[in-house]
Amino acid sequence: MIEEIRRFIRHPSSVPIQVKRGEEKKQVPLKDVSKGGLCFRSQVTLATGNVVEVNILTSKPTFTAKGIVSWCKLEGDEYLVGISFQNKAVRYALRMVEQICYIEDYKKRIKAKTGRQLTSDEAAQEWIQKYAADFPPLAD
Known part of the structure; x- marks a missing residue:
């Protein structure tokens, strides 16, 4: 699955994003963004297939979309979470x-x-x- 995601070139970013899962909202650091989705750092693991709402508040207008957790892997003391967008x-x-x-x-x-x-x-x-x-x- 990660190989499929890697077919898109990833670009580093330092933009903070807001991720909403159910009623829980967290501001997390965006790691990178690509044509197919984005990756962010999280203190908690997210299950593959979960739907999350992503808000990038620094863009004007604000970017808001629902995405699917494509992968989640432990890196050091945090998780890297990959989100894909189908639309x-x-x-x-x-x-x-x-x-x-x-x-x-x-x-x-x-x-x-x-x-x-x-x-x-x-x-x-x-x-x-x-x-x-x-x-x-x-x-x-």
Whole structure:
């Protein structure tokens, strides 16, 4: 199952997300995001096949979708949980979030490298000019 998930390129992210399982909501760190889903760190194990609601509050508009726990594995003293999204519209929206993660990372790298503080709009414009053409298309 993990091999199937790995056919998508994963991208690191530091965006906090909210995961809702039943009535329980937890804010957890997003580990990475890809075309097929996302991975986050959890203090508790989640059963494969469980449905969870994922909210990425830093994206505007907020990304909210129901996903399925594809895998969960222990890594150190926490769990890595893989969530997949089956709906094409949700995968497209997640793709936009993936680009936001790239842009925010670009903004941080420019600040660290040059000291230049970009606004989110400036960072987006520069990132689009430099990298958008190389961004892989959304697969069906």
